[in-house]
Amino acid sequence: MNTTYDIQNAIGSTKNPIYVSSLDSVPGIGPEERARLAEVTDHFAFRANDYYLSLIDWDDPPADPIRRLIVPTVEELEPWGHLDPSSEHRYTQAPGLQHKYRETALLLVSDICGGLCRYCFRKRLFIEEAREVNKEISTGGLAYIRDHPEITNVLLTGGAILSSSRPAGCSISSGRSARSITSGSSGSARRCLHTIPSGSSTIRRCWT
Structure with a gap:
């Protein structure tokens, strides 16, 4: 006990x-x-x-x-392994934005978790000199998404995103196709926060 x-x-x-x-x-x-x-x-x-x-x-x-x-x-x-085991640096297209799969972009918007898992494959995000997380996603991330119409899904991740404050400027406008914003890490359940219907030109925020 x-x-x-x-x-x-x-x-x-x-x-x-x-x-x-x-x-x-x-x-x-x-x-x-x-x-x-x-x-x-x-x-x-x-x-x-x-x-x-x-x-x-x-x-x-x-x-x-x-x-x-x-x-x-x-x-x-112990000196083994890599701090970037998934080679995410190869797919980073803008500060805090990764584009590995055609339809999906990933935004690293949080470096906060309720508890830091000792085996975390993004352990590098939580060391003092880490500079990959970008909470100000309007400074490059959103522009990249708008310029790539093939992206129809945006994953907000990094730490435990739902326990963090809302990322600044977290909004997407689309007049081309349905777009969704989901929250979670690789291998975990994702929660859809907003879906922008096809033909919509309205800017929707990730959460309010």
Whole structure:
């Protein structure tokens, strides 16, 4: 049983979650372990929230799956793999915009998640020097989409997009064909935020 966090209060609360970005604020991690993980968190960001932390069985840390999901490990410093395993840089056509598949454009508009997964294939977005996320998508991204009529689907992603504030200038005008704006990451469920009907010339916002 978890003795570090009050799980019932975490589940029953109607307040916004409390986000934690320092291991010093996680009572379930002792001083010696924090010292071992300092080099990891200096390079790769840590972020969780009180609800996620409340689900961890701190009495059996090696086996707990949620701990493995969001708490850093020294193995992250092993020199293998690539920070861009999907070679997304090859498909970047404008700041924060990727165009890999003919009908779909991808906008990196968020670098915030409720918890940063240690295995995330976009882990590079959460390091301090990352410059790929572009919340001001009106500075290139939308222009590229308007200039490419083959794009009929726009995916908003990066972090957990629905937990982020609305990207500035997030609107698309189309008079050619139906266009949809969806939210989510590769491999996750997508939620359609707006569809612009065929023939429409009205500018629709991603969400209000």
